[in-house]
Amino acid sequence: MSEAKDYKYVGTRRVRPDGYDKVTGRANYGADLTLPGMIWGRILRSPHAHAKIKGINTSKAEAHPGVSAVVTFQDFPEKSQGSPLAQNILANEKALYHGHAIAAVAAKTVQIAEEALGLIEVDYEVLTPVMDLDTAMADGATLINENLKTVGLPEPATEASNIAARQELKIGDIDAGFAEADVILEREYSTPTVHQGYIEPHACTVRYDENGQSMVWCCTQGHFDVRASTANLLGMELGKLKVVASEIGGGFGGKTTIYLEPVALMLSKKSGNPVKIVMDRDEVFKASGPGAATKSWIKIGAKKDGTFTAMQAKMAFEAGAFPGSPVGPGTMTVFAPYDVANAKVEGFDVLVNKPKVAAYRAPGAPQAEFASEMLINELAEKLGMDMIDIRLKNAAREGTQALYGPKFREIGFIECLEQCKASEHYQNAVAEGNGRGVGAGFWFNIGGVSSAVIHMNPDGTATLLEGSPDIGGSRASMQSMAAEELGIAPERIKPIVADTEMVAHNDTTGGSRTTFATGMAVIEAAQDVVRQFKERAASTWNVTPEQVEWADGVARNTAGDGEMTCQEICASAGRTGGQITGRGNINARGAGPSFSVHIADVAVDKDTGKVDVVRYTASQDAGRAIHPSYVEGQIQGGSVQGIGWALNEEYIYSDDGLLENPGFLDYRIPLASDLPMIDPIVVEVPNPFHPYGVRGVGEANIIPPLATVATAVGNAIGRPMPDLPCSPPRVLKAIQEG
Amino acid sequence: MALVIFSSELQKFTGEERVEVSASTYRQLVDGILKRYPDMPPEEITEKAVSIDGMIIQDPLLDPVDENSEVHFLDRISGG
Amino acid sequence: MAKVHVSTSVNGEPTEFLCEPHDTLLDVLRNELNMTGTKEGCGSGDCGACSVTVNDRLVCSCLVLGAEAEGKEIGTVEGIGNNDSLHVIQEKFLEHAALQCGICTPGLIVSTKALLEENPSPTEEEARYYLAGNLCRCTGYDKIIRAVMDAAESMRGAA
Incomplete structure (x- = not known):
């Protein structure tokens, strides 16, 4: 299945099907829908990082002319009120971070809604904010949640703690491994709170319908999950809530959860009007995302020849105000690129008074692998080895037992290392005075549930319905794969991200799963169409379907004469048994890990x-690169997000726990003028479990830049840079101290 | 017999790293494991993803297991 | 406060609207004129998603009041090309895969057009600095800059 093959459409660069609407401004995003009678919702947010809410008085806001509805946490159905998701969407007894939603108003205009927010009286008792890992984990720390006890300890916890969970992974015997080592290095690292930084703020327009069909239009990476979570919180049946995924203006993991949708529906229910809520940029930074801040301690032992004998890590991840940091994948990925017999990793999920962290592109892996990759570079220097050679010496390959469990099947880590080593860039020495760094990244990629339907139209064109929001060009890859299977030109296939009523459930776009898993559903749907094409042709010719061959969009009678094109079969489909629809409803198995160097x-x-x-x-x-341009685009975009993480991006809090840089001027993501071209190298070691060998390319690319850039900076100034970001003040300080 | 290799976390319940289980599907395999280790809470494995001969399945049930399969349980991954 | 009556021109079409004195040009375009091609990413002039031209000068429409459009000529992405006849800049963005999510694309198309009208032969560095006010989080800018340079060359050839 996975051997090199010539494909007609897979692997070609074509104009993406959704491109025209996007370059002309016609594409409709989260904030672009207006409904008749629609009113505007705005959200009141906590001015404190940590405070008890002693009372909320909304009566003046409700009486304000032009206001149609006000909601607070108490408007959630009682049975949902224990849900942490509900308590994040609207604060219950405590405001847990600066910007935590407290109440919401719907009014005729945004301005009236904002006036009304000012009339809501909240009685706060301000509490000490817990703003970093050391404070949160210290004995006697102020508790964010008095009922939280640590899970995963060797003995069950008896006292409440800000540490929500402890995890451990182990393989071999690290003491024996370190005893074998000629060199042992250890060091501490830290990474700051960062934001996914999608340019489109969260937005939704909703219409609640008591008796019929309620509707949510929103920008999300997973509208089926929006439906499930929202319906669950509001006690609705799935079939009575339709969720439409608008075009999505970036997500990077940050649009895999919900913030606004249940609030808007409750406002719509109370007011009887459709309601639109659009976050400000300030709200996006304060109350959505972010990516977890971390502290890590890494220890590696190695032989003189560079062979790793033992690897150990202890890592703490900030979860924000509710448990659920990506410390799990952090512990699983920290040493995953390497074949090491002895390793131990311990991870902690820790509450702080910051927004609940959301997934961010390979969640947990950039922070974890930053630390291990930094120390590997230091080890290479210590041993006088080349940064790529030390990785080649220890690289995971087919059959390597990963610390997190399974043995790898075919993987392309060595190929990535070798192609980087052979690159013109690496073959040329770094310019005098500059610094060079290298880093690697591993990410699992995932499969899961996807559903697709292909309707063949009477003129032989196809309508392809799939349920995975397209965040990076996946409609182009779906179109290519369907074209390859059907044997018709891609331009004759219209791929559509269907709403929750038009296809069966799809898991959220995340984990680099869409081209892999939804791609497999599309392939299956196309094969179902081809099977029916053969049956229709067979019945026309009075032969068996097995006697019909399908190639290049034409059925051929192998038992006699006769050809029927796709158009001819579709044109006569009504008379040969009805119109033709193909289905692919799958649970995709066999996601292939991706490596990046x-x-x-x-x-x-x-x-x-x-x-x-x-x-x-x-x-x-x-x-396999289904659409090479968009694979390169993922690699380039992920690299630059990682460069921003390495160099500039961080949440800056005041001593009171207030976010001081909630805007793009002060939370500085990379600009065009900051960057050179990013030279992509697309390695293709096919995944044996996908018909075309697809792995998924959305995430692994954001992992290496953190250590790659920080190592390069360290080499340029002759001092290590273990704490991100390598921002001008921090780099200057390191230079001056050196 | 399929070979099941337990992680260090699961070894707390199984007390051993490897066990051979006779099964032709994931479901039979899990039934066999739970019968062998009655003190292990079922969700310790049923809420996990599985790797059967290197093929990772997020949410398995009826998936086939071969005579010589090697099986690992691992945490489910979501992603961003 | 009474609404302000504004007579202006949008993409060459004489246009009148009523707005609140505090409404931005962006609010007016999106919510009064239903022209949602112009996007809002920040509302503070930092991201460039709302780029339009006012009398051929490139501005962030979130930093201009609707009332300031009086007597001016406003240019938005909707005036640059359509699906049947794309502007060469739009064609080059598609050809070079210079967009992923596409939310920054309308602003970048407007800014690139302004750049190439001001400077038909920009160096890569000049293009990068001119477009530094248009944030893109998906592409890493590589393919955008290639599209811009290619569009410039193509427009010079046609001129």
Whole structure:
């Protein structure tokens, strides 16, 4: 299945089907829908990082002219009130972070709604905020949740704690492994709270219908999950809530949960009007996302020849105000690229008074692998080894037992390392005064449930309904795969991200699963169509379907004469048994891990500490690139998000726990003028479990830049940079201390 | 017999790293494991993803297990 | 406060609207004129998703009041091309796969057009600095810059 094959459409670069609407401004995003009679919702947010809510008086707001409805946490059905999701969407007894939603108003205009927010009286008792891991984990720390006890301890916890969970993974015997080592290094690392930074704020327009069909239009990575979560919180049947995924203006994991939808529906229910809520940028930073801040301690033992003998990590991840940081995948990925017999990893999920963290592109892996990759580079230097060679020496390959469980099947880590090593970039020495870094990344990728339907139209064109919101160009890859299977031109296939009424459940777009899993559903649907094409042709020719061959969009009678094109079969379908629809409803198995290896050269201004990335190369194993341009785009985009994480991005809080930089001016994501071209290397080691070998390319690329860039900066200034971001003040301080 | 290899976390319940179980589907395999380790809470494995000969399945039930399969349980991954 | 009556021109069409004195041009375009091609990413002039031209000058429409449009000529993405006849900049964005989610694309198309009208032969560095006010979180800018440079070359050839 996975051997190299020539495909007609798979692997070609074509204009994406949704492109025209996007370059002309016609594409409709989360904030772009207006309904008749629609009113506007706005949300009151906590001015405190940690406070008891002693009372909320909404009567003045309700009486304000133009206001139609006000809701608070008490408007959730009683049986939902224990849900942490509900308590994050609207605060219950405590405000747990600066910007935590307290109440919401719907009014004729945004301005009236905002006036009404000012009339809501909240009686707060301000509590001490817990803003970092050390404070949160200290004995006698202020408790964020007095009922929370740590799970996963060797003995059951008796006291409440800010540590929600402890996890441990172990393989072999680390004491024996360290005893075998010629060199042992250990160091602490930290990464800050960051935001996914999608350009489109969260937005929804909803219409509640008591007796019929309620509707939510929103920007999300998973409208089936929006439906499930919202219906669950509001006690609705799934079939009575239709969720339409608008075009989505970036997500990166941050649009895999819900914030606004139940609030808007409750406002709509109370007011009787459709309601639109659009977050401000300030609200996006304060109350959505972010990605977890972390502290890690890493220890690695190695032989003189670079062979790792033992690897150990202890990592703490901030969860925000509710349990659920990605410490799990953090512990699973931290050493995953390497074949090591002895390893132990301990991870902690820790509450702080910051927004509940959301998934962010390979959640947990960039933070964890930043720490391990940094120490591996330091080890290479210590041993006088090349940064790529030390990785080649220890690289996981087919058959390697991963610390997190299974043995790898075919993987492309060594190919990524070798192609980076052979690159013109790496073959040329770094310019005098600049620094170079290398880093690697591993991400699992996932499968899961996907559903697709292909309706053949009477003119032989196809309507392809799939249920995975398209965040990076997946409609283009669906179109290519369907075209390959059907043997008709991609332009004759219209891929549509269908709403929750038009296809069966699809898992959320995340985990780099869409081209892999939804792709498999689309392939199955197309094969179902081809099977029916053969049956229709067979019945026309009075032969068996097995005697019909399908190729290039034409049925051929192998038992005699006769050809029927796709158009001819579709045109006569009504008379040969009805119109033709193909279905693919699957649980995709066999997701293929993706590896990524990057090289960065940086120049550091020794007077200001400002870092310029002057050259960047990024390799990744795609398995098979269905649409190479969009695979490159994922690699380039992930690299630059990681560069931002390494160099600039961080949440800055005041001593009172208030977010001081909730805007793009002060939370500075990379600009066009900050960057060089990003040279992609697309490695293709096919995933044996996908018909075309697809792995998924959305995430692994954001992992390597953190250590790659920080190592390059460290090499340029001659001092290690274990704490991100390598922002000008921090780099300058390191230079001055050196 | 399929070979099941338990993680360090699961070994707390099983007390052993490897066990051979006779099963032709994931469901039979899980039934066999739970019968062998009655003190292990079922969700410790039923809420996990599984790797059968390197094929990772997020939410398995009826998936086939071969005579010589190697099986690992691992935490489910969501992703971003 | 009374609404303000504004007479202006949008993409060459004489247009009149009523707005609140505090409404931004972006609010007016999106909510009064139903022209949602212009996007809001920040409302503070930092992201460029709402880029439009006012008398051929590139601005963030979230930083301009609707009332300021009086007597001016407003240019938005909707005036640049349509599905049947794309502008060469739009064609090059598609050809080079210079968009992923597409939310920044209308602003970038408007800004690129302004750039190439001001400077038909930008260097890569000039293009990167001119477009530094248009944030893109998906692409890493590589393919955007390639599309812009290719569009510039193509427009010079046609001129």
